[in-house]
Amino acid sequence: MTPQRVRLVAIFAVILLSGLTLVAWTQVWFDIRLETGQSLPISGDVAAPALTALALSGLALAGALAIAGIVFRVILGILQAAIGALVVTSAALALADPITASARSISAATGVAGAQSISTLVSHVSASAWPLLSLSFGILLVLLGLAIVATARLWPSSSRKYQAVRLEQADGDRSAAGDWDALSDGRDPTEASR
Numbered sequence: 001m002t003p004q005r006v007r008l009v010a011i012f013a014v015i016l017l018s019g020l021t022l023v024a025w026t027q028v029w030f031d032i033r034l035e036t037g038q039s040l041p042i043s044g045d046v047a048a049p050a051l052t053a054l055a056l057s058g059l060a061l062a063g064a065l066a067i068a069g070i071v072f073r074v075i076l077g078i079l080q081a082a083i084g085a086l087v088v089t090s091a092a093l094a095l096a097d098p099i100t101a102s103a104r105s106i107s108a109a110t111g112v113a114g115a116q117s118i119s120t121l122v123s124h125v126s127a128s129a130w131p132l133l134s135l136s137f138g139i140l141l142v143l144l145g146l147a148i149v150a151t152a153r154l155w156p157s158s159s160r161k162y163q164a165v166r167l168e169q170a171d172g173d174r175s176a177a178g179d180w181d182a183l184s185d186g187r188d189p190t191e192a193s194r
Helices: 003-026 053-066 070-096 104-110 115-121 130-151 176-184
Strands: 028-034 040-041 122-126
Touching: 003 053, 003 122, 003 130, 028 104, 028 130, 028 176, 040 104, 053 070, 070 130, 104 115
Parallel strands: none
Antiparallel strands: 028 040, 028 122
């Protein structure tokens, strides 16, 4: 695989996994059945509210990765792995204790607050596949971040169009840009005309 292809696959994978994490955040994660018979669908925005910020930061990271130099590619790879670890943590916490993750919605539906009181109201919890998928996306994001760090040196450098540009004055040419450059350099632009 060519270095250019490795770069494109890595950037596309960041976009895809971050987008899928964002989709998972919008889906129903748990169905909470209360003792009263009422059923509460709990979506990812309640069970794992941090996923939206993590997914959006992953999408922004993909844009930065497209133009980053080698040092920043390594830094962004480490950051990508950290984002993935936080996605894993957020999904794992929701899976480990769905009642606590759903407490806000249960309190809004019943008017009862407090972890102990809420847990006595719940008769059954069923989970959809979305929490496990989010956990998988997080693991893949961690691995992708580590792969970016490992392959950062192989990627082609970014094009010159993202580099700083300095306008140079042609011989004998008086332009406003040349005058500004002279002032920036601490020279008097009117001296050359004397």
